[in-house]
Amino acid sequence: MNLFTKTLWACIVLALVMATGFTPSLAQEKMTMKEYNQQMLDWQNRERIAKDEMAKCDAESETLNAQIAELDAQTKETWNEIYAALGVTEADVNAYRGQLDDLDRQLSALAALSPEELFQRRKEIDAIEQKLNEMKGSRIALLTEMMNKIAGLEGKIAQLRAKMPKGLYDEYTVARGDYLWRISKKPDIYGDPMQWIRIYSYNRDQIKDANLIYPDQIFKIHKENGPDEYMVSRGDFLAKIAGNVDVMGDPTKWRQLYEANKAAVGEEPSLIYPYQILKIPRGGN
Amino acid sequence: MRIVTKAVLLFLVGLFVVSTFSFVGCTKHPNAQQLQALEEQKNAALAAESTLEERCREKSRLESQLNQKRKELQDAKTELEAVKQRLGQ
Numbered sequence: 001m002n003l004f005t006k007t008l009w010a011c012i013v014l015a016l017v018m019a020t021g022f023t024p025s026l027a028q029e030k031m032t033m034k035e036y037n038q039q040m041l042d043w044q045n046r047e048r049i050a051k052d053e054m055a056k057c058d059a060e061s062e063t064l065n066a067q068i069a070e071l072d073a074q075t076k077e078t079w080n081e082i083y084a085a086l087g088v089t090e091a092d093v094n095a096y097r098g099q100l101d102d103l104d105r106q107l108s109a110l111a112a113l114s115p116e117e118l119f120q121r122r123k124e125i126d127a128i129e130q131k132l133n134e135m136k137g138s139r140i141a142l143l144t145e146m147m148n149k150i151a152g153l154e155g156k157i158a159q160l161r162a163k164m165p166k167g168l169y170d171e172y173t174v175a176r177g178d179y180l181w182r183i184s185k186k187p188d189i190y191g192d193p194m195q196w197i198r199i200y201s202y203n204r205d206q207i208k209d210a211n212l213i214y215p216d217q218i219f220k221i222h223k224e225n226g227p228d229e230y231m232v233s234r235g236d237f238l239a240k241i242a243g244n245v246d247v248m249g250d251p252t253k254w255r256q257l258y259e260a261n262k263a264a265v266g267e268e269p270s271l272i273y274p275y276q277i278l279k280i281p282r283g284g285n
Numbered sequence: 286m287r288i289v290t291k292a293v294l295l296f297l298v299g300l301f302v303v304s305t306f307s308f309v310g311c312t313k314h315p316n317a318q319q320l321q322a323l324e325e326q327k328n329a330a331l332a333a334e335s336t337l338e339e340r341c342r343e344k345s346r347l348e349s350q351l352n353q354k355r356k357e358l359q360d361a362k363t364e365l366e367a368v369k370q371r372l373g374q
Contacts, residue, residue: 043326075358
């Protein structure tokens with residue numbers, strides 16, 4: 001192989017190497033110094049602008065923090081004025097709030113009960129209502145927050161009372177040959193024929209004449225007094241019943257009691273019978 | 286023949302040199318150290334922008350808090366008036 005041929009081959013090989021090896025580097029478009037300087041300048045500018053903005057932002061945040069602190073102080077001062085006007089301390093208000101929250105929890109627990117269970121535990125509702133009424137006497141109750149809480153609790157109590165049955169009773173379907181005396185005597189009713197008047201007075205809407213009852217009539221069998229009911233005991237008279245604290249708490253209101261039960265008692269108010277169920281008029285009714 | 290060979294050889298070498306320059310070029314490029322500096326500058330700028338974004342968010346939060354505090358103060362003042370009125374009743 002002469003020099004010419006060798007050189008020719010070397011050129012061909014080099015050309016191939018350049019074609020394969022250098023072409024990719026062309027695709028990468030290497031950065032020129034001009035581009036480099038431009039990019040460096042751009043990034044430097046961006047950093048400078050960001051830092052300038054940050055300084056402004058920090059200054060504004062500092063001003064905002066100062067304004068917040070000032071408002072906090074003014075708010076605290078205003079609340080102290082409120083407490084002073086009421087003659088209480090912040091601790092008193094917090095304790096009062098805690099008591100209301102406690103009553104709220106108790107009412108929520110009661111709300112989960114069935115109407116019958118609720119009826120059995122009606123004394124607890126009474127106690128909560130009494131406590132709430134006592135708390136309403138405090139000056140702290142004049143705060144809007146407390147007024148709203150109290151109104152909410154009163155609403156819950158009203159809902160519970162509405163959910164409660166008016167009395168606890170079973171039902172009995174009259175069979176052929178039944179009469180009130182016989183029904184009352186049944187062991188699963190009262191086991192005592194003398195209590196027939198209890199069935200009679202409790203079902204006045206269905207029984208016009210105690211001697212006339214019909215098969216398939218469904219009677220309510222009174223088991224326990226509801227909040228607006230009273231069962232007459234031996235030795236009772238209307239004034240005595242009206243004077244009972246659970247009834248009207250005032251013997252002079254016996255006429256009101258009589259008027260509410262005139263249909264059951266009859267024309268003679270002094271004549272009432274043991275086991276008779278009387279309705280207690282509430283709310284001036 | 287010898288002259289022709291040399292001429293061809295010279296032409297080929299010349300062609301190789303010209304083509305090499307045409308591919309590689311004679312432009313100046315940044316070196317590795319400069320590229321490193323550019324990368325660092327880029328990272329510093331991006332970090333500053335990210336921090337700025339956080340500060341802006343914090344400022345927005347403070348603005349909201351300030352509005353809330355203004356409302357609280359206004360509510361307290363209203364409450365004070367209401368309590369005074371209720372006490373007077």
